[in-house]
Amino acid sequence: MKLTPRWQSSTALALALAMTGSVLAPLGWARSVAAADTNRIAQVFPPEWRNNLPPRSTPGRVPDSWGYRSIIRAGTIIPTSYERDKIVVTPTETAELTLTVASDIRSAGGTVLIPAGSEINGELRPTSGGTQFVAEELVLDNGERYPIEATSDVITRRETITRRSDPEIFQGVAIGAVAASILGEIFGNVELWQVLGGAGVGALGSLLIRNRERVEVIVIDPATDLDLQLESDFVLNPRSVQY
Incomplete structure (x- = not known):
């Protein structure tokens, strides 16, 4: 073709x-x-390498080699417990107190930063017409100690005690030294009560109760009154973190 x-x-x-x-x-x-x-x-190769920066890390898992720390942010609530059902102090009394962390405090990633059973040392201090626990030191279960800034709400619950009051209401109650002195003058015996700080009672009670028909005390319920809120960021050594 x-x-x-x-x-x-x-x-x-x-x-x-x-x-x-x-x-x-x-x-x-x-x-x-x-x-x-x-x-x-x-x-x-992540972008950090180009700028000679340390690699990124996930919350709660911080590499010790970079000197990082684990941080619990201000505002975090720390639930606590106490060995007695009630604590009694006078409105003007300062009393040393040790609380126990009631549950693990974890990071957003689930890492335990403050284990349950750790202790928080501090004081009950008079403030704003009531009393408030002010934390000073955290003692982890491994014995490490850290300064800590945390406070409870202000407790204003009050009861009036007279010579006619039943002393049995104070059975098993932790009592501040000043309150114990006063109640000892009213009831004649404080041996059955736990005095905060191990302080003794003496002439102070006579001075405070003299010419009084009644005494006003603040009653604290540890189950509801002593959960703490961090006032500032808490910095924890990464070697103390439990993964």
Whole structure:
């Protein structure tokens, strides 16, 4: 069959396009592979490396080699417990007190930062018409000690005690030394009560109760009154963190 010039031109054009496509296809595939490899390499080396910065870490898992610390933010609530059902102090009394952390305090990632059973040392201090626990020191269960700034709500619950009051209401109650002195003058015996700080009772009670028909005390319920709120960020050595 005799081919016309137009047919010959069409055939030549088709062959040229086919050959061009076969040459360009491997080049396009190679570029795609190269781009994919570049993406994979970028994922292997994080941006911090380009700026000579330490690698990022997840909350609660801080590498000691970078000298980082675990932080509990201000405003965190620390639930506490106490060995007695009630604590009694006078409105003007300052009394030393040790509370126990009631449950684990964890990071957002679930890491235990303050284990349950750790102790918080501090004082009950008169303030704003009541009394307030002010924390001073945290003692972890491994014996490590840290300064801590945390407070309870102000407790204003009061009871009036007279010579006609039943002393049995104070059985099993922890009593501040000043309150114990006063109650000793009223009831004649404080041996059955736990005096906070181990302080003794003496002439102070006579001075405070003299010429009084009644005495007002503040009654604290540790189950509801002594949960603490951090006043500032608490910084913990990462070696103390329990993963």
